[in-house]
Amino acid sequence: MTAPLEVDGSAASASPEAVTAGMGRRIEGRSLGQIAWLRLRRDKVAMGGGILVLVLVLVALLAPLLVGLLGSPPNEFHSSLIDPVFSTPKGRLGGISSEHLLGVEPVNGRDVFSRIVYGARISLLIAFLATLLSVVLGVLLGIVAGYKGGWVDTLISRTMDVFLAFPLLLFAIALAGVIPTSAFGLEGNSLRIAVLIFIIGFFNWPYMGRIIRGQTLSLREREFVDAARSLGAGTPYILFRELLPNLVAPIVVYSTLLIPTNILFEAALSFLGVGINPPTPSWGGMLNQAIDFYRIDPMFMLVPGLAIFLTVMAFNLLGDGLRDALDPRSR
Amino acid sequence: MIRSRRSAGVTAATALALLAAGCGGSDSGGTASPSSSGSSSGAASVFGAATTQMVNPSDKTGGTLKYVYSDAPDSMDPGNTYYAFNWNFTRLYTRALTTFPAKPGADGLKVTPDLAEGLGVPSADGMTWTYKLKAGVTFEDGTPVKAEDVKYAIARSNYSEELTGGPKYFKQYLDAGDYAGPYKDEDLDDFTGITTPDDSTLVFHLTQPFAEFDYLVSNPQASPVPQAKDNGLKYEEHPVSTGPYMFESHSVGKEFALVKNPEWDAASDPNRKQTVDRIEVQEKVDAADIDQRLVAGTADLDLGGTGVQAQTRSTLLQDPVKKNQADNPQTGFLRYAMMSVNVPPFDNADCRKAVLYAADHEAIQSAWGGPVGGDIATTALPPNVAGYKQADVYGFLADKNGSVDKAKQALTACGQPTGFSTKIAVRGDRPKDVASGEALQQSLDKVGIKTEIVKYPSGDWSAQYAGNPKFVKANGLGIMVAGWGADWPSGFGFLSQIADGRAIAPSGGNYNQMELNDPTVNKLLDDGIKTTDLDARNEMWSQVDAKVMESGALLPFVYEKTLLYRDPSLTNVFVSPSYGMYDYTTIGKQ
Numbered sequence: 001m002t003a004p005l006e007v008d009g010s011a012a013s014a015s016p017e018a019v020t021a022g023m024g025r026r027i028e029g030r031s032l033g034q035i036a037w038l039r040l041r042r043d044k045v046a047m048g049g050g051i052l053v054l055v056l057v058l059v060a061l062l063a064p065l066l067v068g069l070l071g072s073p074p075n076e077f078h079s080s081l082i083d084p085v086f087s088t089p090k091g092r093l094g095g096i097s098s099e100h101l102l103g104v105e106p107v108n109g110r111d112v113f114s115r116i117v118y119g120a121r122i123s124l125l126i127a128f129l130a131t132l133l134s135v136v137l138g139v140l141l142g143i144v145a146g147y148k149g150g151w152v153d154t155l156i157s158r159t160m161d162v163f164l165a166f167p168l169l170l171f172a173i174a175l176a177g178v179i180p181t182s183a184f185g186l187e188g189n190s191l192r193i194a195v196l197i198f199i200i201g202f203f204n205w206p207y208m209g210r211i212i213r214g215q216t217l218s219l220r221e222r223e224f225v226d227a228a229r230s231l232g233a234g235t236p237y238i239l240f241r242e243l244l245p246n247l248v249a250p251i252v253v254y255s256t257l258l259i260p261t262n263i264l265f266e267a268a269l270s271f272l273g274v275g276i277n278p279p280t281p282s283w284g285g286m287l288n289q290a291i292d293f294y295r296i297d298p299m300f301m302l303v304p305g306l307a308i309f310l311t312v313m314a315f316n317l318l319g320d321g322l323r324d325a326l327d328p329r330s331r
Numbered sequence: 332m333i334r335s336r337r338s339a340g341v342t343a344a345t346a347l348a349l350l351a352a353g354c355g356g357s358d359s360g361g362t363a364s365p366s367s368s369g370s371s372s373g374a375a376s377v378f379g380a381a382t383t384q385m386v387n388p389s390d391k392t393g394g395t396l397k398y399v400y401s402d403a404p405d406s407m408d409p410g411n412t413y414y415a416f417n418w419n420f421t422r423l424y425t426r427a428l429t430t431f432p433a434k435p436g437a438d439g440l441k442v443t444p445d446l447a448e449g450l451g452v453p454s455a456d457g458m459t460w461t462y463k464l465k466a467g468v469t470f471e472d473g474t475p476v477k478a479e480d481v482k483y484a485i486a487r488s489n490y491s492e493e494l495t496g497g498p499k500y501f502k503q504y505l506d507a508g509d510y511a512g513p514y515k516d517e518d519l520d521d522f523t524g525i526t527t528p529d530d531s532t533l534v535f536h537l538t539q540p541f542a543e544f545d546y547l548v549s550n551p552q553a554s555p556v557p558q559a560k561d562n563g564l565k566y567e568e569h570p571v572s573t574g575p576y577m578f579e580s581h582s583v584g585k586e587f588a589l590v591k592n593p594e595w596d597a598a599s600d601p602n603r604k605q606t607v608d609r610i611e612v613q614e615k616v617d618a619a620d621i622d623q624r625l626v627a628g629t630a631d632l633d634l635g636g637t638g639v640q641a642q643t644r645s646t647l648l649q650d651p652v653k654k655n656q657a658d659n660p661q662t663g664f665l666r667y668a669m670m671s672v673n674v675p676p677f678d679n680a681d682c683r684k685a686v687l688y689a690a691d692h693e694a695i696q697s698a699w700g701g702p703v704g705g706d707i708a709t710t711a712l713p714p715n716v717a718g719y720k721q722a723d724v725y726g727f728l729a730d731k732n733g734s735v736d737k738a739k740q741a742l743t744a745c746g747q748p749t750g751f752s753t754k755i756a757v758r759g760d761r762p763k764d765v766a767s768g769e770a771l772q773q774s775l776d777k778v779g780i781k782t783e784i785v786k787y788p789s790g791d792w793s794a795q796y797a798g799n800p801k802f803v804k805a806n807g808l809g810i811m812v813a814g815w816g817a818d819w820p821s822g823f824g825f826l827s828q829i830a831d832g833r834a835i836a837p838s839g840g841n842y843n844q845m846e847l848n849d850p851t852v853n854k855l856l857d858d859g860i861k862t863t864d865l866d867a868r869n870e871m872w873s874q875v876d877a878k879v880m881e882s883g884a885l886l887p888f889v890y891e892k893t894l895l896y897r898d899p900s901l902t903n904v905f906v907s908p909s910y911g912m913y914d915y916t917t918i919g920k921q
Binding site (some may be wrong): 075076077079082084085086087088107108180188273274277278280289292293294296 | 417640697698704760806
């Protein structure tokens, strides 16, 4: 590894930095990664966000177990819990009870808790995979544009401009509205999820691409790149063995910040009715249903709203903390 | 309040104060009158009163009636509109040959003469219908109404390329050759579908007998339009009135006002009333805002007539006073699911019946807003359509939550004892359609019928998706959730589009989504529409209904109902059963 000391935020670097950790203890070297971790641990807000993210991921992964213990199946109707005249849950606060921790849905009495839990799966799955797609595309094209320069850079940069200027939401609505029932060997909801991931991920790569291109532009002038080049290293080697490790910090930070954006985007699409098909629960879809009842059953709007709010906040806090830890100069 | 207006320079605070003063003034004026007159009326104001009687009957004149509407109407031109509320409202300034009488309940469904002296007289072979106009009816400028004016109105609305808004029933049934419409062919004599032997006689020449012609000429298209005043699409700015009101001003797409038509003669018109001085209509008002204005009394009526939003519904029903000022009439719409007989396994009648038996009718009703949103439907025809006969062959009302046993028997009979998989197509932007699809999905799941809900946009629903049999077959859309309301309240008006096998449009625009092509049904419809005897005809519509239900391809959900709010200051209010909303031709203000 050849990363020089002065490169800021190179978490993967193995270069040592002397830190005196205490009078009585032996002086030892620490990696930049360790330092960043130390800084992050001291940032209570970021740690809070991180723990919340961890909990959310666990909830999504363990959804069947959680629902089995604490709720009823997400698509099961409980008509007996609904007031037939007003279509709203009987009892206070949207029908909260020991069996239905967050109450039941108006009209059909489905358990809100289990729908929120299962909704987390959809939201996080789509957000993570869409982010992964954006990051792969953005890093690949950004690093090439930044390193190669010239017409390659111009072409990629102008493409990014086009993508950034694209009316994404309108396009997404149009595209999601015409998804066939089966294609590419996928069917029904798995196809819809794949298409949503593609739409969200494919159109968000320029954000990542621009940042990576900028970083690459400054990195490629550094001595270690010159050194590698003069030793006869090929372009792929320089791109992926010399430059990429130094870009890990911005990649981690901006991926973490892209996830909440994508969660919101998925919620917006579901809210507008072009998300996944019912009865599969999704937070945006629940919010949409809640519009008709917000005055008479505010709980039903509050719960998915809070779920989206907390998730987005958790990822943003963690992302901000990561940026502070990995790149203290940007503070 | 006046004291705060110290200087000419208007600050924000003063502006607000002035606004508040203005509001307070009009509020007190608005609420004083209803409270003073609450006891003067004969009919008691109870929940649903206006569906059976006229509430607050009164001959008091004067005042302004304020309508609000959440959108802009398709057109105020009587020849270019296809909304039920507009067919109701245009009667304030147009008189068609016939109309529906100003009576609540079943009497309001019987078509009655309006501009014509009597109902139409068919020839012995049923191929011509003759109407005679009442003497002395004039337009708002005093010109007498002639038979040619009605003939011209039908020519422009049905045969021109410009006016696309309304239905084209006259073009379908009249024998007019390839007449190109009055804008291309200005000589009205070339229009041979209608002849006018004298100024007060109209003879309609048909291509086939059509016994329900009296219903067709209740359509506002059959109200007179003077050829000299017609300016095509711009005619909606000021349609020439023959009714009790006429246009004073009209800003298309925003608002318009009607005032009394001095030429209207109450003696010739037993149906309408001319009570208020002015009728104002404000368009494009937010739906939630409309509800608030209605309940606050700052607006009188919602022009759309589709009832209040779900939230206002609960507010009204929970308030004992307000509840008594609400009505819960049937809209004339049937909400249903259709099973395509060309999508396996629904090509087998027993598989279709398994769905009918398994369906949880109460859960589906709940999706439509519970008993206030609609009654559980058991027939293909809704109750306020001529030919409706109470029946419940599958025992929906006995097993409101569905019968797993009967469904399993039907599944065994169709050779799929463990169930099968299919798709439920819904209009994704219609929350109630989606919710009823989900309820159906849950109930089918109990008997092993696995379904996937697929959403399509309502805009292209009939052109490209559920209304396109090729698409339905290619994508295996076994069950489609939809609804239907009749253009006129008879079995034929309701069923001819959704149950006649010859109405199946192979490449889109199909409403017979079950693709039922039963020779018995087709023949009954053909024979029925030739039958001039009303009772015999209605009996045949009942038979069509029974046949459709027997096929098992139609799963009726609910006879849709709505919740209308009537302000206590309104007089002569009743629900017109044929339009499923308040009759706009009689309402006055106290």
